[in-house]
Amino acid sequence: MKGIVFNILEQMVIEKAGLVAWDQLLNDVQLDSQGIYTAGKSYPDDEVVALATRASEMLDIPTGDLIKAFGCYMFSKLVQRYPIFTDQKTTFFDFLKSVHDVIHVEVRKLYDEPSLPDFKHKQINDTQLLMRYSSPRKFCMLAEGLIAGAAEHYQVKYSLDHRTCMHQGADHCDFLITLEP
Amino acid sequence: MSEVEVYQRALNREKQARLDAEEQLENSSRELYKKNQALQQQQSAMLKNEKLATIGMLSAGVAHEINNPLAVVISNLNSLTDYNQQLLALLAQVQQWQQQGQLPDAIVAAFNEMDADVDFDFIIEDAPDMMADMKEGLMRMQEIVSNLKTFSRTKPGERQYIDINACLEASLKLVNNEIKDHCIVNLDLDPSLPKTAANNSELSQVFMNLVINAAHAMEQGGRIRMHSSHQNDQIKIQIVDNGTGIPEDIRKDIFNPFFTTKPPGHGTGMGLSVVHGIIKDHGGSIGLTSKMGVGTCFTIRLPVVSTQNDEEKAAENAGEIAGAL
Ligand code: HEM
Numbered sequence: 001m002k003g004i005v006f007n008i009l010e011q012m013v014i015e016k017a018g019l020v021a022w023d024q025l026l027n028d029v030q031l032d033s034q035g036i037y038t039a040g041k042s043y044p045d046d047e048v049v050a051l052a053t054r055a056s057e058m059l060d061i062p063t064g065d066l067i068k069a070f071g072c073y074m075f076s077k078l079v080q081r082y083p084i085f086t087d088q089k090t091t092f093f094d095f096l097k098s099v100h101d102v103i104h105v106e107v108r109k110l111y112d113e114p115s116l117p118d119f120k121h122k123q124i125n126d127t128q129l130l131m132r133y134s135s136p137r138k139f140c141m142l143a144e145g146l147i148a149g150a151a152e153h154y155q156v157k158y159s160l161d162h163r164t165c166m167h168q169g170a171d172h173c174d175f176l177i178t179l180e181p
Numbered sequence: 182m183s184e185v186e187v188y189q190r191a192l193n194r195e196k197q198a199r200l201d202a203e204e205q206l207e208n209s210s211r212e213l214y215k216k217n218q219a220l221q222q223q224q225s226a227m228l229k230n231e232k233l234a235t236i237g238m239l240s241a242g243v244a245h246e247i248n249n250p251l252a253v254v255i256s257n258l259n260s261l262t263d264y265n266q267q268l269l270a271l272l273a274q275v276q277q278w279q280q281q282g283q284l285p286d287a288i289v290a291a292f293n294e295m296d297a298d299v300d301f302d303f304i305i306e307d308a309p310d311m312m313a314d315m316k317e318g319l320m321r322m323q324e325i326v327s328n329l330k331t332f333s334r335t336k337p338g339e340r341q342y343i344d345i346n347a348c349l350e351a352s353l354k355l356v357n358n359e360i361k362d363h364c365i366v367n368l369d370l371d372p373s374l375p376k377t378a379a380n381n382s383e384l385s386q387v388f389m390n391l392v393i394n395a396a397h398a399m400e401q402g403g404r405i406r407m408h409s410s411h412q413n414d415q416i417k418i419q420i421v422d423n424g425t426g427i428p429e430d431i432r433k434d435i436f437n438p439f440f441t442t443k444p445p446g447h448g449t450g451m452g453l454s455v456v457h458g459i460i461k462d463h464g465g466s467i468g469l470t471s472k473m474g475v476g477t478c479f480t481i482r483l484p485v486v487s488t489q490n491d492e493e494k495a496a497e498n499a500g501e502i503a504g505a506l
Contacts, residue, residue: 003198019187019188019191020184020187022191023187023190023191034194035194036194036197036198036201037198038198038199038201038202038205039202040205041201041205112209
């Protein structure tokens with residue numbers, strides 16, 4: 001994972017629980033990086049998992065929910081940093097369809113060998129989009145959170161059916177996203 | 182644990198993260214700089230090739246235009262040389278008749294008057310030399326024109342399966358007389374060199390040119406090494422001397438037509454441009470490395486061409502001058 005993801009995680013923890021909590025968290029998990037993260041460098045994926053797991057214990061929230069909340073938070077920060085991607089797409093679905101072929105393609109130019117997931121999508125009808133996620137990192141909850149963040153940005157209501165999941169042994173996750181009035 | 186300590190640690194992390202970021206920035210700047218330089222080099226190599234191609238086209242035009250009038254001049258000069266000999270024979274005959282007192286006084290007087298004006302003895306002596314000089318000059322022009330044609334030729338010469346080692350050996354034999362007095366030549370040939378489709382006489386011209394150039398770089402004597410080797414489907418030929426070396430500032434011009442370091446009248450400056458043209462035609466590349474006072478190494482790379490398709494591919498890759506740029 002690139003340092004930028006950790007930077008945003010740190011920002012979220014400090015914003016929600018304070019610097020002392022973040023310091024405590026780092027002290028509890030004892031990471032190789034010592035919590036020193038630079039946006040463009042890569043750090044072990046395990047560190048995100050370790051931080052999220054410990055944070056979920058501290059806050060007594062299930063890890064999945066915590067990662068999802070983080071995804072939602074991360075989306076708003078990514079958009080702050082790179083407003084061009086949401087500026088270019090006017091609808092929620094158009095934006096989601098551009099993640100793989102436009103946004104993450106740009107990410108590859110800005111960051112040296114990022115670890116990005118693979119997305120395929122299928123627009124079923126005007127109100128339904130199927131997104132198929134696959135990644136050796138199995139951060140599908142992060143994806144769910146990012147999608148939630150995007151929905152907030154586009155001010156739409158939706159429901160998400162995480163019908164197939166890599167954590168249940170599948171080789172991909174399917175998100176069936178339905179727009180709600 | 183006091184809150185100050187917490188902030189202190191956070192500050193230290195920030196500091197370290199900033200140092201890391203700076204280091205990363207430096208690394209990518211360095212990377213960018215290197216890539217930029219490589220790009221610039223590629224670009225100048227491309228410009229160079231383009232320049233050579235333009236010169237090639239111009240030369241082809243010039244060669245074509247000069248060739249026909251030149252042929253007329255040479256052929257007429259040959260006839261004129263014959264006519265001149267006949268006229269000189271007549272003149273000699275008249276002189277003989279005169280000495281033998283066989284000519285009427287009036288004719289002798291007229292002849293003497295002309296002789297005082299033009300000096301027949303001088304003409305008899307000078308005219309054949311002038312004819313010979315003119316012929317030599319024209320031959321030189323013809324050679325330049327034909328070299329220009331080789332340099333700029335659009336159609337490559339006929340190809341046959343040849344053994345490059347044999348070609349190297351034969352070329353050496355042809356020039357041996359010129360170099361054997363002051364140079365020792367070592368052949369270091371790869372016995373398993375594959376045969377390739379190439380034009381024997383053209384490659385021979387390439388090798389002779391390079392060997393003679395090497396010999397010229399070693400007026401005081403020296404050693405020339407001719408080396409062949411191959412890897413995958415590429416043949417490498419190196420001609421190495423321990424002569425004076427080629428100054429860096431002229432290396433880039435060395436394959437240009439008419440470029441020569443020899444004094445006027447010696448060498449046409451076409452040698453290496455012809456070499457370049459021939460190697461390019463064969464889909465290969467030629468480059469050099471040189472160190473002043475140590476010597477020069479010309480490296481030729483030729484693709485092993487076994488089928489028509491290979492040859493087409495080789496032609497597509499043609500046009501690179503490696504190293505020298
Ligand atoms: C709803 C929209 C998006 C989704 C669903 C999404 C999904 C993901 C996921 C799941 C990952 C984690 C890596 C993995 O699973 O293999 C990831 C990484 C990343 N994404 Fe996105 N993304 C979205 C939008 C964006 C945007 C707008 C940006 C802005 C530039 C962005 C930049 C990144 C970066 C920098 C990484 C980290 C790469 C690394 O760690 O090497 N993503 N994305």
